[in-house]
Amino acid sequence: MPLVKVKTKHQITLPVSVREKAGVAVGDLLEAKVEGKRITLTPQSVIDRSIAQGLKDFDEGRALGPFKSAKAAIRALHRAARSRRRR
Numbered sequence: 001m002p003l004v005k006v007k008t009k010h011q012i013t014l015p016v017s018v019r020e021k022a023g024v025a026v027g028d029l030l031e032a033k034v035e036g037k038r039i040t041l042t043p044q045s046v047i048d049r050s051i052a053q054g055l056k057d058f059d060e061g062r063a064l065g066p067f068k069s070a071k072a073a074i075r076a077l078h079r080a081a082r083s084r085r086r087r
Contacts, residue, residue, distance in 0.1 A: 014041075 002015040014024065022043060024030070030041040047055075057063055064080060067073040 002018055004012045004014065006012055014022075019025075024043055029044045029046055031044045033040045033042065054063075064076045065073065067076065
């Protein structure tokens, strides 16, 4: 089991073997959790807030598509725009 040393600014370096096994790369975010005297680092993915809102809209049925062609997508957008103008 590899050991890490806490440096003067309370930083640690993850050994290569640990990074490779966990699939951690430069720029990745890790969630730090403390349970008793145990510290657990878990890789996390973060998505842009606007992407998260778009995914939520899609999950809640507020999306159009999928479409078989660009022409079909444009027709659906025009129908949606007409429908909104009528409200």
